[in-house]
Amino acid sequence: PMKESSYDVLIVGGGFAGSTTAWFLSNRGYRVLLIDSKPWNRIGDKPCGDAVSKDHFDDLGMPYPQGEELEQTVQGIKIYSPDMKTVWTVKGEGFELNAPAYNQRILKEALKRGVEVMDMTTASSPILEGGRMKGAVIFNRRTNETIRVEAKVTVDATGNARSLRMKLPPGIPVTEDLDDKDADVAYREEAITAEPIEDPHFLRIFVSQRAAPGGYWWYFPKGEQKVNVGLGIQGGMGYGSVHEYYRKYLGVYAPDVKEVVLRGGALVPTRRPLTSLVWDGMVVVGDSAFTVNPVHGGGKGSAMISGFCAAKAIMKAMEVGDFSKQTLWDMNLCYVSKYGQKQASLELFRKFLQKLPDEDIDFGMRKGLIKEEDLVEVSVKGTLKLSVAEKAIRLISGLSRPSLLMKLKTVASYMTKVKEVYNNYPTTFSELERWKAALNDMYAQFDAALD
Ligand code: FDA
Ligand code: PGT
Structure with a gap:
């Protein structure tokens, strides 16, 4: 007979999302088990640019990375136009992490405060009873044991594997799939540079549809002479292999790379979050729930937010002793208001950007159709304001490219509309389908308006 055990909470996956969930659930007397393959x-060692804004640590009350967990402090980002003639400097504090070190520190703190952790342990299948999530069957490669784990709440924190939620019957809303076009394929290397890096506290982002179609190149300093360099390209478009782009353009964006110390790639979802991140007895967090920022592809901060919201909703469920989707619904309300609504609006901006030719981006950045301040506002709040006053707008549009300006205004207005729709995110599950239909309608209208 199979070994059996039971917990209050089973967290599958110990990346940023799962570990943060465990961290916020620790020290409360719950029986929590976190497993990772x-x-x-x-653990925490996944291909990443490792840049995270300081704001996320402050907002959530998470500890700052320190010692070996912190490779470099960040003071801002420089964004280069495709022709490299315009450079925007966006100031803002952040960290270049040693992600595995920080991730393992959070997990160790959770462990010390009572969370059980099993490494080398994989969840193979969810346990679904009467349509409710009841836990998972797991296999521990250290002990060679298969264990049937029952849990009041099961958390899918499996990253892009999405390995629990995708094994549920398709009618359940958390099984929503990812369209290839709503993801970027990203690849990065870490390397030692030949010379000391100039401005080593500024991240560099290079926009170019030629060298990174539907994405961008980045050059993130990790120290005096160490850099994380890579690119993302949009999926589903037939653009070809990210590795070929990497080899072809590395010399342009990182001519100083001398010795490669680490390499790897993975998928980056660039869409709004799952319509619902909860089901009966279940919560989904992090990449598995599509919590990444659609415009810059950063997902570690928002994975932490989703872990925070998940823990809060689970605590409430523990308090009232009810683990239905209706009680766990607070997860949706928390995440949507903290980040999901912004993602939805940025998804539209992302679609617009991905269709813009380099010449338009060069023009727009040079003429200040969008300015640094607008971009900051967009990335912090998800609202797009156009800097140029109406008069100037008419002047510029009289000169050239009125269509670009009209499009920008259309995009900005849809971004506002979608935020309003998210302001009315349903408070109960029963309203979800109707709300979703209205939302999908708006996205379809937007797609039509862009063409
Ligand atoms: P993550 O994938 O980290 O964790 C999932 C965990 O679940 C893994 O440890 C895995 O082993 C485990 N697991 C999966 N299936 C399992 C199963 N069945 N049983 C047990 N365990 C299982 N973000 C950012 O903030 N700044 C940046 O600079 C970048 N740059 C960047 C570059 C590149 C190349 C990529 C591909 C991505 C980024 N991102 C990023 C995105 C960021 O890496 C990502 O959003 C987060 O790391 C997601 O964290 P999660 O915890 O959700 O998943
Ligand atoms: C265009 C589609 C792109 C698809 C995605 C590509 C995938 C690439 C792979 C992933 C690389 C990961 C790089 C992660 C960088 C992290 C940057 C970061 O930390 O951003 C901060 C914080 O944002 P936040 O949302 O986490 O937190 C907000 C707040 O602090 C919390 O309260 C903010 O970053 C910025 O402001 C910079 C935005 C960069 C945008 C890059 C591309 C934009 C191109 C602009 C061109 C516009 C021209 C228009 C002309 C008409």
Whole structure:
């Protein structure tokens, strides 16, 4: 007979999303088990640019990375136009993390405060009873044991594997799939540079549809002479291999790379979050729930937010002793208001950007159709204001490219509309389908308006 055990909460996946969930649930007397397929020393080790805004740590009350967990402090981002003639400097504090070190520190703190952790342990299948999530069957490669784990709440924190939620019957809303076009394929290397890096506290982002169609190149300093360099390209468009782009353009964006110390790639979802991140007895967090920022592809901060919201909703469910989707619904309300609504609006901006030819981006950045301040506002709040006053707008549009300006205004107005729709995110599950239909309608209208 199969070994059996039971917990209050089973967290599958110990990346940023799962570990943060565990961290916020720790020290409360709950029985929490977190499992990860990887051995302890590799948890948190996934291909990433490792840049996270300081704001996220402050907002959530998470500890700052310190010592070996912090590779470099960040003071801002420089964004280069495709022709490299315009450079925007966006100031803002952040960190270049040693992600595995920070991730494992959070997990160790949770462990010390009572969370059980099993490494080298994989969840193979969810346990669904009467349509409710009841836990998962897991296999521990250290002990060679298959265990049937029952839990009041099961958290899918499996990243892009999405390995629990995708095994549920298709009618359940958390099984929503990812369209290839709503993701970027990203690849990065870490390398030692030949010379000391200039402005080593500024991240560099290079926009170019030629060298990174539907994405961008980045050059993130990790120290005096160490850099994380890579690119993302939009999926589903037939653009070809990210590795070929990498080899072809590395010399343009990182001519100083001398010795590669780390390489790897993965998928980056660039869409709004799952319509619902909860089901009966279940919560989805992080990449598995599509919590990444659609415009810059950063997902670690928002994975932490989703972990925070998940823990809060689970605490409430524990308090009232009810683990239905209706009680866990607070997760949706929390995440939507903290980040999901902004993602929805940025998804539209992302679609617009991905269709813009380099010449338009060069023009727009040079003429200040969008300015640094607008971009900051867009990335912090998800609202797009056009800097140029109406008069100037008419002047510029009289000169050239009125269509670009008209499009921008259309995009801005849809971004506002979609935020309003998210302001009315349903408070109960029963309203979800109707709300979703209205939302999808708006996205379809937007797609039509862009063409
Ligand atoms: P993550 O994938 O980290 O964790 C999932 C965990 O679940 C893994 O540890 C895995 O082993 C485990 N798992 C999966 N299935 C399992 C199963 N069945 N049983 C047990 N365990 C299982 N973000 C950012 O903020 N700044 C940046 O600079 C970048 N740059 C960047 C570059 C590149 C190349 C990519 C591909 C991505 C980024 N991102 C980023 C995005 C960021 O990496 C991502 O959003 C987060 O790391 C997601 O964290 P999660 O915890 O959701 O998943
Ligand atoms: C265009 C589609 C792109 C698809 C995605 C590509 C995928 C690439 C792979 C992933 C690389 C990960 C890089 C992660 C960088 C992290 C940047 C970061 O931390 O951003 C901060 C914080 O944002 P936040 O949302 O986490 O937190 C907000 C707040 O602090 C919390 O309260 C903010 O970053 C910025 O402001 C910079 C935005 C960069 C945008 C890059 C591309 C824009 C191109 C602009 C061109 C416009 C021209 C228009 C002309 C008409």
